[in-house]
Amino acid sequence: MKINLAILFEKIRRKLIKILLPELALLYRLQFIRKSEISSLARIHPMCRVNRSEIGHYTYLADGAVLNYALIGKYCSIGPDVILGWGVHPTNSVSTSPMFYSTRKQNGHSFVEEDKFTEIKPVRVGNDVFIGMRAIVLDGVCCRRRGSSAKPKNAWLNGRNPRDD
Secondary structure, eight states: OOOOHHHHHHHHHHHHHHHHHHHHHHHHTOOEEESOEEOTTOEEOTTOEEESOEEOTTOEEOTTOEEESEEEOSSOEEOTTOEEOOOOOOSSSSOSSGGGTOSSOTTSOOOOSSOOSOOOOOEEEOSSOEEOTTOEEOTTOEEOOTTOOOOOOOGGGGTOOGGGO
């Protein structure tokens, strides 16, 4: 009996798609939102990760955007796969490895008793700002529309430290 492998693999592939497709579709719609304040008028598209951030009215995050300690104003357009704030490393120290300046043990080890460097600084995005596809905005950066004096609401400037949350 001769078995055609191409036909066999195609049958297996079709059965797997039939079984897994609903689960994959559900997974695609997931959003990971943690300790954040998001306006009920904002739109968060699938596969976005939002951590300890604030998002204003009528702002949207396209698929796959990642926000970490970000303060986003109103009417902003954040493109797909954008990354806002992901921590910084010192460039004028013994090493850029966190084990030399952080007690958080990101790589499993720490040589220090107390933090020597501020690793996380909020990213501030004003009102009506567009950030395009796959852009990376580093910690501590403030983005606003040219000619605009509007600044986003910033709870961290009012005495709350993002690392304390």
